Amino acid sequence: MSAREPVLQVRHLSTCFRTERGVVTAVDDVSFDLFAGETLGIVGESGCGKTVASKSIMRLLPEHLSFLRPESEILFDSLDLARADEKQMRKVRGDRIAMIFQEPMTSLNPVFTVGWQIDEALKYHTDLDRSARRARAVEMLRVVEIPDPERRIGEYPHQLSGGMRQRVMIAMALCCEPDILIADEPTTALDVTIQAQILDLMEGLKRKLDTAIVLITHDLGVVAQVCDRVLVMYAGRLIESGPVLDIFHAPRHPYTRALLDSIPKSGRRERGGRLRTIEGIVPGLHELPPGCRFEDRCAGREQRCADQEPALEPLGQGRAVRCHFPLPEEV
Amino acid sequence: MRALDRGFRWLLGQRGVRKLLRDRVALVALAVISVYVGIAALILFFDVITLDETTERVGPRTMPGVWESPSLESRLAFAELYLETVQNALDKRSPEKALAEVRFAELELAALSIDERQALLDEGWDLFDELDELDDLDAAAERDPGVLAKLSRFEETAARLYRRPTGCAALKYRARLLLGTDRQGRSILVRSIYSIKVATQIGVVAALISVLIGTLLGGAAAFFGGWVDHLVVWLYSTFSSIPWIVLLTVLASMFMGSRFDGGLVPVYSAFCLSFWIAPCRVIRGEVLKLKELEFVQAATAIGFGRARILLKHVLPNTAHLMFINFSLLFIGAIKAEVILSFLGLGVKNEPSWGVMINHSREEVINHFFWQIGSATFFMVVLVLAFNVLSDALQDAFDPKHVG
Numbered sequence: 247m248s249a250r251e252p253v254l255q256v257r258h259l260s261t262c263f264r265t266e267r268g269v270v271t272a273v274d275d276v277s278f279d280l281f282a283g284e285t286l287g288i289v290g291e292s293g294c295g296k297t298v299a300s301k302s303i304m305r306l307l308p309e310h311l312s313f314l315r316p317e318s319e320i321l322f323d324s325l326d327l328a329r330a331d332e333k334q335m336r337k338v339r340g341d342r343i344a345m346i347f348q349e350p351m352t353s354l355n356p357v358f359t360v361g362w363q364i365d366e367a368l369k370y371h372t373d374l375d376r377s378a379r380r381a382r383a384v385e386m387l388r389v390v391e392i393p394d395p396e397r398r399i400g401e402y403p404h405q406l407s408g409g410m411r412q413r414v415m416i417a418m419a420l421c422c423e424p425d426i427l428i429a430d431e432p433t434t435a436l437d438v439t440i441q442a443q444i445l446d447l448m449e450g451l452k453r454k455l456d457t458a459i460v461l462i463t464h465d466l467g468v469v470a471q472v473c474d475r476v477l478v479m480y481a482g483r484l485i486e487s488g489p490v491l492d493i494f495h496a497p498r499h500p501y502t503r504a505l506l507d508s509i510p511k512s513g514r515r516e517r518g519g520r521l522r523t524i525e526g527i528v529p530g531l532h533e534l535p536p537g538c539r540f541e542d543r544c545a546g547r548e549q550r551c552a553d554q555e556p557a558l559e560p561l562g563q564g565r566a567v568r569c570h571f572p573l574p575e576e577v
Numbered sequence: 578m579r580a581l582d583r584g585f586r587w588l589l590g591q592r593g594v595r596k597l598l599r600d601r602v603a604l605v606a607l608a609v610i611s612v613y614v615g616i617a618a619l620i621l622f623f624d625v626i627t628l629d630e631t632t633e634r635v636g637p638r639t640m641p642g643v644w645e646s647p648s649l650e651s652r653l654a655f656a657e658l659y660l661e662t663v664q665n666a667l668d669k670r671s672p673e674k675a676l677a678e679v680r681f682a683e684l685e686l687a688a689l690s691i692d693e694r695q696a697l698l699d700e701g702w703d704l705f706d707e708l709d710e711l712d713d714l715d716a717a718a719e720r721d722p723g724v725l726a727k728l729s730r731f732e733e734t735a736a737r738l739y740r741r742p743t744g745c746a747a748l749k750y751r752a753r754l755l756l757g758t759d760r761q762g763r764s765i766l767v768r769s770i771y772s773i774k775v776a777t778q779i780g781v782v783a784a785l786i787s788v789l790i791g792t793l794l795g796g797a798a799a800f801f802g803g804w805v806d807h808l809v810v811w812l813y814s815t816f817s818s819i820p821w822i823v824l825l826t827v828l829a830s831m832f833m834g835s836r837f838d839g840g841l842v843p844v845y846s847a848f849c850l851s852f853w854i855a856p857c858r859v860i861r862g863e864v865l866k867l868k869e870l871e872f873v874q875a876a877t878a879i880g881f882g883r884a885r886i887l888l889k890h891v892l893p894n895t896a897h898l899m900f901i902n903f904s905l906l907f908i909g910a911i912k913a914e915v916i917l918s919f920l921g922l923g924v925k926n927e928p929s930w931g932v933m934i935n936h937s938r939e940e941v942i943n944h945f946f947w948q949i950g951s952a953t954f955f956m957v958v959l960v961l962a963f964n965v966l967s968d969a970l971q972d973a974f975d976p977k978h979v980g
Contacts, residue, residue: 339877
């Protein structure tokens, strides 16, 4: 953990959705810092709010369906993104904070060439002239290790493989050299070898450009591979955070522990070769329990867990956990 | 030039285009459409046929086309017309001036003095009176071969008043009489061909504007949602609940007496107001689907504004629908123009197939069907070619259609 100024400070981020059954809080009081040049992983099951959190930062959620609670603050470069208007956001998006999405198949516009799409982003955010923009686009494609970029630049997305498209997406996201790159499950739709290449690429680019990366994933393997710090989310709550190695070696929250246990491990077969899972399901956002949200699935639950929700307690060394009975430090 | 060449090569290399070029029927249809559009362009930009030529008298009333050998009656009428034209000029107060102004299609007056002309006319009228007295020319010719000889002499006398056209002019004059004349003695062929221009103009303008309006409204409705969507949906459900022919009638009669009365503007506006609904509906549906795709969110994440995303990133994805709608509306507009003009609400200042069909209402009762036949033929060929082509286009470019 460095003592540098954080590039992004998220404070009490709460994102609510208006639904037919009332207002639900998809992200509940999440706070974290992001430092330049680090990779922050946000992990959790489907529906735990990690994608909503990232889209809240970019303010990409539909305005008529969702809102941020007034106490939410997203401080970025002397600007509070939670209160910024659309015009200010447009300057931030793409130029300062870029985002890549899960589905490389549909993230590129099918009717335009790859070059056109990169050019469009450059045209919007830079003052470069035509030939300079083209040179920059070719250079970006080369940076993301696309072979023969001069030819590829004139190709349409359907002519590229999934991995290639994700590289193009990364090139588009990084062409304006943003301070922060938010990657929402960037490798989920790719097969494992391509996944590793893409992660390596992002890691390399992060070093080269000193970009901070927020990596959203449900894949703990990915987190272990590239992240410096991890936030674990459950049902909209931040339940554990800390440096990646500490969390992997000594998880303090039972949920984190259960997540780590359910990673399939090679070479070890247990209990008739079945994979370990976490019993039960994530509580629906409409019927959140009054106590700890993980209570009904937790092996070590007690009466207090059902009655009172634990607070996020700092543990020192940059770690924090939200549990009445955190696991002992050494397992 | 090299870019053009490269573009052309690229076009020929496309799978769909290759497939289309293998389809003989489609190629014929394409050729037919090109000819029509070419003619329309020639008339529109180079005045190959002027509006005056379509209203000019070229022969006697309701003269049949070349395939029917002219009856004795119509031969008599034709020669009478020759005489009459000159006679009218001579009867004017200043015959010299009037003679100089005589225009009778490609025919020019023979260089004769006024007296010589008068002599020919007198001779001609005498012959005409004799022939005209016979009630039934055909029956009389059967009884007395002298009648035929008299008719030939009458025709020769009338022809002497004019210089025989030669070369191109002769061909042109022959062509003008090819499909006969209507009740005002105007060339049906010329009017049919000129109508190509009117039809193409109406088709292109109405289809283009309708597709444009429909695309913008439908796209905006789907993309922005909320009140924009409500408004557009309300608009098109309201408009589509009015039978289009009623809407057209109302709009066309609204323009009556205005500056644009009889021109193409009322027709354009009537068509655009009722035709934008189809593309609007289709494109709204497509954009509803497209806007959920991640590239739209990716574009937002790059920082583009909503309008820019809609116009530059989403709507280009609906280009195929625009093309399909354009071709459907093009045919629709041509057919609707015919109906509208038939009702007397459409074009008035220019000939059009609808106007021609309208004019031929009384002719048909008298077994004279060149005009309606010609107008219908020209229209059917264009509409058929367009239908065949759009069918072939769909076969060629539909990715689900393999083979």
